[in-house]
Amino acid sequence: MPNIRIALAIIAATSFAGTGLAYAANHNEPIQPIKAFKAKNPALVELGKKLYFDPRLSKSGFISCNSCHNLSMGGTDNIKTSIGHNWHQGPINAPTVLNSSMNVAQFWDGRAADLQAQAGGPIDNPGEMGFTHELAVSVLQSIPEYVAEFKSNFGSDKVTIDEVTKAIAAFEETLVTPNSRFDKWLMGDNNALTKNEIAGYKLFKDSGCVACHNGPAVGGNSYQKMGVVEPYKTDNPAEGRSAVTGNDADRFNFKVPTLRNVQLTYPYFHDGGAATLKDAVNTMARVQLGKKFTDDENAQIVAFLKTLTGDQPSFKLPILPPSTDSTPRPQPFN
Numbered sequence: 377m378p379n380i381r382i383a384l385a386i387i388a389a390t391s392f393a394g395t396g397l398a399y400a401a402n403h404n405e406p407i408q409p410i411k412a413f414k415a416k417n418p419a420l421v422e423l424g425k426k427l428y429f430d431p432r433l434s435k436s437g438f439i440s441c442n443s444c445h446n447l448s449m450g451g452t453d454n455i456k457t458s459i460g461h462n463w464h465q466g467p468i469n470a471p472t473v474l475n476s477s478m479n480v481a482q483f484w485d486g487r488a489a490d491l492q493a494q495a496g497g498p499i500d501n502p503g504e505m506g507f508t509h510e511l512a513v514s515v516l517q518s519i520p521e522y523v524a525e526f527k528s529n530f531g532s533d534k535v536t537i538d539e540v541t542k543a544i545a546a547f548e549e550t551l552v553t554p555n556s557r558f559d560k561w562l563m564g565d566n567n568a569l570t571k572n573e574i575a576g577y578k579l580f581k582d583s584g585c586v587a588c589h590n591g592p593a594v595g596g597n598s599y600q601k602m603g604v605v606e607p608y609k610t611d612n613p614a615e616g617r618s619a620v621t622g623n624d625a626d627r628f629n630f631k632v633p634t635l636r637n638v639q640l641t642y643p644y645f646h647d648g649g650a651a652t653l654k655d656a657v658n659t660m661a662r663v664q665l666g667k668k669f670t671d672d673e674n675a676q677i678v679a680f681l682k683t684l685t686g687d688q689p690s691f692k693l694p695i696l697p698p699s700t701d702s703t704p705r706p707q708p709f710n
């Protein structure tokens with residue numbers, strides 16, 4: 377709480393220096409442009425991409441990473457809480473995988489340190505892909521094209537779960553979204569945004585949203601309480617960061633979500649409780665800052681948020697090597 381107050385004061389003091397000339401040089405902003413990513417190891421990325429799209433890493437043979445983090449839909453499933461194995465409704469909203477390499481840690485409560493640590497989780501989560509690491513590996517091991525591709529990347533005939541998660545993480549690192557209109561504006565293209573969108577950005581800064589949503593990902597870099605000024609009402613049982621630290625002071629602290637591509641990643645909040653950006657912005661203003669925006673102000677902030685949509689991942693759809701006679705069969709219904 378006190379550090380938020382201080383941050384707000386610093387922002388209030390600094391953000392308007394030089395506003396008169398309408399951000400001629402758009403430097404020293406609390407948000408920085410996203411840099412394009414150049415993969416050091418394209419072969420590993422290709423393997424990771426196949427695994428990301430391969431539903432045979434699930435018990436049902438039907439659910440892939442892309443089922444819940446659909447790269448055609450902003451890296452999310454656009455439903456309140458995800459549907460997993462056996463039509464199990466999950467407990468929490470699926471965050472986007474776009475720009476997730478910039479997160480301080482993975483998951484709403486930060487329980488996985490990085491993308492590789494995260495990637496093993498869904499495969500053997502009974503409510504997600506419902507499989508075991510051993511069976512997932514035995515599926516891959518039964519497919520000669522996969523064995524060859526693992527061998528050329530890792531030098532061994534024996535596929536391991538560690539290699540699987542390394543490859544998936546290498547692919548995920550490529551899922552950055554540069555070149556949003558907002559980034560073009562940050563880099564000096566003053567025509568990239570409309571007056572209305574710039575007004576929305578000013579409101580976003582002045583109101584204090586940037587105390588928590590800042591940096592290149594406009595979030596993702598800290599844990600903050602949901603409900604600083606007023607408690608957030610939800611029937612979702614998630615406790616947030618305290619589930620990891622065991623510290624009661626961390627109760628209801630969540631990783632601040634990135635606002636990059638937020639136009640695509642509805643519904644919002646860990647419980648999927650806000651269906652629209654309008655709702656999400658009003659709730660944030662009320663519970664985090666004790667503010668009430670007029671409809672016009674809300675619309676300006678929403679207009680600004682929509683300028684954060686960047687280039688979506690674009691690649692050739694991976695074609696997966698077929699199963700063989702010895703591949704374990706899908707078990708969709710138990």
Ligand code: HEC
Nearest residue numbers: 440441444458459460468469470471476482483484498504
């Ligand atoms: C059944 C739906 C489902 C499937 C399948 C699934 N995920 Fe997720 N994913 C989620 C949900 C829900 C969360 C949030 C869980 C939490 O925070 O407790 C999540 C969180 C993540 C995150 C963390 C993002 C962040 O901002 O914290 C990453 C990265 C991710 N998943 C990648 C993957 C990968 C890679 C796969 C495939 C191996 C995968 N997911 C499969 C639903 C799914």
Ligand code: HEC
Nearest residue numbers: 584585588600602630632633644645646656657660661664
């Ligand atoms: C005190 C820190 C803090 C402040 C200030 C803050 N936010 Fe947030 N924001 C969060 C956290 C934490 C979440 C996730 C809460 C949850 O899901 O329970 C979040 C979630 C969001 C989301 C939903 C993103 C998603 O993918 O689910 C939007 C949109 C958003 N904030 C916009 C704003 C706007 C606009 C403002 C200013 C009016 C603002 N925030 C102020 C911390 C903050």
